[in-house]
Amino acid sequence: MKKIISIITLFFAIFSSGFAQDVDSLLLTLDAEVEEPVQLLPDKIMFTQRIFWGERGLMRRTGIMPLNEENRMKELKIRRTMLITHQILGYATLAGMIAQGIVGGKLYNGETQLKDAHESLAAAVNIGYFTGAALSLFSPPPLISKQVKGLNSIKAHKILASIHFTAMVATNMLAEKAEDPKYTKIHKAAAFTAFGAFAGATIVMKF
Amino acid sequence: MIVGLALGIAAVMPSVSMKSKKEASSISYSAHHSLHDWTGVNKDVNAVVVLDDLAQKVEKVAVSALVAGFDSENSSRDSHALEVLESLKYPKVQFVSTSINQNKEDLDVKGNLTFHGITKPIQFKGKFNKQQNGIVVEGEFPVSLEEYKVERPSFMLVKTDDLISISFHLEFYP
Numbered sequence: 001m002k003k004i005i006s007i008i009t010l011f012f013a014i015f016s017s018g019f020a021q022d023v024d025s026l027l028l029t030l031d032a033e034v035e036e037p038v039q040l041l042p043d044k045i046m047f048t049q050r051i052f053w054g055e056r057g058l059m060r061r062t063g064i065m066p067l068n069e070e071n072r073m074k075e076l077k078i079r080r081t082m083l084i085t086h087q088i089l090g091y092a093t094l095a096g097m098i099a100q101g102i103v104g105g106k107l108y109n110g111e112t113q114l115k116d117a118h119e120s121l122a123a124a125v126n127i128g129y130f131t132g133a134a135l136s137l138f139s140p141p142p143l144i145s146k147q148v149k150g151l152n153s154i155k156a157h158k159i160l161a162s163i164h165f166t167a168m169v170a171t172n173m174l175a176e177k178a179e180d181p182k183y184t185k186i187h188k189a190a191a192f193t194a195f196g197a198f199a200g201a202t203i204v205m206k207f
Numbered sequence: 208m209i210v211g212l213a214l215g216i217a218a219v220m221p222s223v224s225m226k227s228k229k230e231a232s233s234i235s236y237s238a239h240h241s242l243h244d245w246t247g248v249n250k251d252v253n254a255v256v257v258l259d260d261l262a263q264k265v266e267k268v269a270v271s272a273l274v275a276g277f278d279s280e281n282s283s284r285d286s287h288a289l290e291v292l293e294s295l296k297y298p299k300v301q302f303v304s305t306s307i308n309q310n311k312e313d314l315d316v317k318g319n320l321t322f323h324g325i326t327k328p329i330q331f332k333g334k335f336n337k338q339q340n341g342i343v344v345e346g347e348f349p350v351s352l353e354e355y356k357v358e359r360p361s362f363m364l365v366k367t368d369d370l371i372s373i374s375f376h377l378e379f380y381p
Contacts, residue, residue, distance in 0.1 A: 084364075142283070
């Protein structure tokens with residue numbers, strides 16, 4: 001009898017030990033159930049980014065930055081630096097636009113001695129604006145690009161960007177003809193549209 | 208022999224392991240920036256719990272999720288998060304308990320959190336709820352980004368707060 005009980009006890013002990021081990025290995029191997037992401041580039045990439053950083057972009061074809069995990073990590077650091085610079089240039093450009101609005105307003109009201117200042121400010125604003133735009137448009141693509149329903153800050157930022165970009169180009173095209181009274185008001189309207197959309201694009205990012 | 212028998216019987220007390228039900232489980236983080244607050248939710252969580260079925264007590268829990276699975280409904284922000292979390296290098300966030308004290312519905316959990324490739328011990332309170340066929344475990348705990356060597360994301364040259372809040376709702380069924 002004693003022998004039978006001992007055997008049963010031993011069986012229970014071995015069985016339970018095996019069960020505990022299974023549980024432990026389940027805890028440790030749970031990780032294996034999580035699928036690893038393998039996608040290095042998002043499905044949707046802006047065409048300006050794809051030219052350089054797409055799967056068959058210039059950086060890949062020239063062998064400067066072959067598409068692999070290590071390089072993508074470097075690219076994301078480059079992207080962050082470019083986007084932070086884009087932000088800083090954006091604030092500086094916005095300040096320049098405000099100054100230009102004041103100077104331009106005075107020039108419009110007959111203070112013609114400010115023409116040189118207006119042109120110098122225009123050059124500075126243009127350099128800041130188009131450099132900032134290029135930093136965003138040609139930065140390496142993000143890791144993901146999700147389609148989010150409805151309006152959000154980044155969508156609003158992009159919509160406003162297309163408005164201020166068009167208005168900036170129009171402002172510059174009309175600048176040469178701005179002394180002609182026929183075009184002065186249109187130039188001013190384009191400039192204010194660019195400023196309004198640009199200010200909006202900066203503010204909307206806070207939401 | 209009696210001791211052996213007692214040990215043997217005790218050892219086969221009915222511990223059951225259950226996996227989380229994905230469609231009902233989630234982990235979320237809440238972060239704060241001086242300009243706005245936001246929350247990212249991950250509904251693709253893998254978790255397993257070991258339950259003492261007789262005493263209705265949680266013995267162990269392990270959780271694993273991909274950092275890419277968190278969605279804050281802003282692609283740019285999520286992408287920025289993956290950058291600072293170096294998700295290509297450290298794709299997962301994991302938690303494995305080391306001890307769980309349970310007093311009725313209240314859980315006092317100790318364990319190791321692996322985040323951004325760094326493992327640190329943490330302790331937090333949780334709640335246990337028995338359901339008809341399974342259990343629900345939920346709770347919340349803070350995580351310091353700097354402790355896990357995560358570069359805090361910045362916006363308008365202002366960094367987000369160091370502390371983020373992690374909350375979880377996990378439903379387990381046999």
